[in-house]
Amino acid sequence: MIGKRDRKHEHERILDVDASMQGSLVFKDPVNLKINGRFEGTLNTKGNLMIGEHATVNADIAGDSIIIAGKVNGNIHAVKELKLIAPGCVVGDIKTPLLSIAEGAVFEGRCSMLARSKSEEAHRANMMTAEELAKYLEVEVGVVSEWATSGKLPGMKEGDSWRFDRSRVDEWVADGKIK
Numbered sequence: 001m002i003g004k005r006d007r008k009h010e011h012e013r014i015l016d017v018d019a020s021m022q023g024s025l026v027f028k029d030p031v032n033l034k035i036n037g038r039f040e041g042t043l044n045t046k047g048n049l050m051i052g053e054h055a056t057v058n059a060d061i062a063g064d065s066i067i068i069a070g071k072v073n074g075n076i077h078a079v080k081e082l083k084l085i086a087p088g089c090v091v092g093d094i095k096t097p098l099l100s101i102a103e104g105a106v107f108e109g110r111c112s113m114l115a116r117s118k119s120e121e122a123h124r125a126n127m128m129t130a131e132e133l134a135k136y137l138e139v140e141v142g143v144v145s146e147w148a149t150s151g152k153l154p155g156m157k158e159g160d161s162w163r164f165d166r167s168r169v170d171e172w173v174a175d176g177k178i179k
Contacts, residue, residue, distance in 0.1 A: 025039075039059055047064055053088075056071045058072075060074045060075045072090045075092045079096075096111075137173070137178070153172060
């Protein structure tokens with residue numbers, strides 16, 4: 001049974017957005033997020049995400065459990081599950097271990113449902129390209145490449161490109177090595 005205090009805390013984590021927004025939304029702590037309006041950009045959530053029936057989302061989405069009843073144009077990575085309910089419409093690629101598409105919902109794209117170990121999945125989710133890291137650190141891509149090539153920034157060279165583990169980069173930043 002959920003105590004009064006727990007219920008209040010759980011209620012405080014609900015975010016219901018009925019507006020037009022552009023940009024990047026990142027939630028590092030679990031939240032129950034519902035989008036009812038227009039959103040364009042990137043969306044990275046922990047917890048539950050609901051795209052309402054009247055919502056239009058042009059974004060790549062990453063989250064734990066995702067329910068879509070509106071329109072989404074973009075790639076979706078659901079760590080736990082993805083439910084597409086009528087009149088929902090997704091145009092883009094889906095990656096999830098558990099997928100449910102209800103009658104009346106529309107999906108156009110590719111779907112990958114191969115289960116990976118949780119540690120491998122977590123590691124892959126934390127990996128960033130030089131371009132993604134440049135946006136994350138709010139610097140030019142050339143600066144990221146220079147730091148990586150000189151050994152100042154922890155990264156791995158894969159062919160001609162660099163890959164960075166977000167948690168190692170966060171430690172690097174916290175240690176004050178970014179200049």
